Amino acid sequence: MSDTTNRCPWCGNDPLYVKYHDTEWGKQVTDDRILFEFLILESAQAGLSWITILRKREGYRRLFAEFDPQKVALFTNEQMDSIVQDPAIIRHRGKVASAVSNAQIFLAIQKEFGSFYNYLYSFMPDQRPLRNNLATLKDAPTRTAQSDALSKDLKKRGIKFFGTTICYAFMQAVGMVDDHLNDCDFKN
Numbered sequence: 001m002s003d004t005t006n007r008c009p010w011c012g013n014d015p016l017y018v019k020y021h022d023t024e025w026g027k028q029v030t031d032d033r034i035l036f037e038f039l040i041l042e043s044a045q046a047g048l049s050w051i052t053i054l055r056k057r058e059g060y061r062r063l064f065a066e067f068d069p070q071k072v073a074l075f076t077n078e079q080m081d082s083i084v085q086d087p088a089i090i091r092h093r094g095k096v097a098s099a100v101s102n103a104q105i106f107l108a109i110q111k112e113f114g115s116f117y118n119y120l121y122s123f124m125p126d127q128r129p130l131r132n133n134l135a136t137l138k139d140a141p142t143r144t145a146q147s148d149a150l151s152k153d154l155k156k157r158g159i160k161f162f163g164t165t166i167c168y169a170f171m172q173a174v175g176m177v178d179d180h181l182n183d184c185d186f187k188n
Helices: 015-023 032-045 050-055 057-063 077-084 093-113 116-121 145-157 164-173
Strands: none
Touching: 015 050, 032 050, 032 057, 032 093, 032 116, 032 164, 050 057, 077 093, 093 116, 093 145, 145 164
């Protein structure tokens, strides 16, 4: 029996990508811990493909304290040196160090806004997700005024590896933006 489900073509036939597309991508995330997970993962993606990061996600989960920002914010240089040696993740010292400093900034934003979610949605029209009307992948933007503003503010606060294109990918991943194609069975 063949699968007749309509999906966005970017996920192809890779089972991991299909599962991610079907169960996570574009679904609104309100939990700050999951938002932190995607902040780490999307930052790690800079310059790489998302499937590369998905394949290493469990390694990130294990090495970054189950994505607990309070624990990651306290990582020492010795812990970061150990993490960089583990092939379960992308072994980039700058990205590992930025995950630690980004965790510290994440916690400061939580304190200032009550939650990271509240902070993120302060950049959205009416503090709500955007639902784009996309006929083809070519119609999908790689950045928007919202991703530009959010990325700029995060950079001003010290967040690294989170330019506007990565920021927009983060927004898609956590459902701030629904960029499922119109004919996708998973469009919200």
